[in-house]
Amino acid sequence: MDVNVNIDSSVDRPRGGIHNMRIMIERDSQLYHDRRYWVIRRTQDVVFSMIAIVLLFPLMLLVALCIFIDDPKGSPIFWQLRCGRDGKTFRLFKFRSMCVNAEQMLEGLMDENEADGPAFKMKNDPRITRIGRFIRKTSIDELPQLFNVLKGDMSIVGPRPPLPAEVEQYSEYQRQRLYVTPGLTCYWQIQPNRNDVKFDDWIELDIKYIKERSLRNDWKIMLKTVKVVFTRQGV
Secondary structure, three states: OEOOOEOOOOOOOOOOOHHHOOOOOEOOHHHHOOHHHHHHHHHHHHHHHHHHHHHHHHHHHHHHHHHHHHOOOOOOEEEEEEEOHHHOEEEEEEEOOEOOOHHHHHHHHHHHOOOOOOOOOOOOOOOEOHHHHHHHHOOHHHOOHHHHHHHOOOEEEOOOOOOHHHHOOOOOOHHHHHHOOOEEEOOHHHOOOHHHOOHHHHHHHHHHHHHHOEHHHHHHHHHHHHHHHHHOOOO
16 A cells, blocks of 8 residues: 655745644545555554564563663663654653763764754764663664554654754754654665664655655665665664
C-alpha cells in the first residue's frame, strides 16, 4: 500500500517557533483517512519492537553494565527531549555514549562543529567515552529507542527526531520533515558514510521518504539497514 503526499518545494519563509509550525504538506484526504495503512504500520511497529526487545534484552543488559563500569558517574540510559510528529516533543532514550556533563560542554565546542546545518557533529568529539565510540559505530546506542517505538513516540522507519533547538533554526520547508512520525532508520541511515552527507541533502532524503512512503518501501529500508549495520557501511 502506497501513501502519497504533496510537498511544497517553493516554501522558504522566515523561521519561527516549533509551536507556531505550519505544516506545508497537503494531506491527500482519501489516503490520509485510509486506516489500513496506519493500522498495519502501527501493528508492525508494536510486533517488531516487542520481538526485538525480547531477543536483544541480554545484549542491552550487557551494554548497560559495560557503560556503568567504564563511567560509573551516570546512568547507562540517557534521555533527551526530541521533536516528533508535528513538532510534539517526547523523551528519546539512548544508551549513554558520552560523559555525564556532555551537554554542559557543548557550548565550548561549538566552534569545532563540522556540520553545515543546525545539528552538531564533531569527528573526534572529546565527550564520547571509550564504550561510547563502539556502541555508536555499531548503532547499539540506539537500541533503547525500541521502547519509544513500542510507546508510539517513534516508528521503525521515519526521519530521525531532531532536537527542539535544531527545529527552531529550520526553515518552513525543512519543517516538513516533522509531518510524519520519526523513526529508528530512514534513507539517511542507509547512505554510505552517512556522516559526510550535507544537511540540505539529509533534508531532501527525508522529504523523498515522505513522498515515497509505503509499506513496501519501509521493508526495503529495514532490510538495507540490517546490511548497513552488519557491514558498517554507514560509519
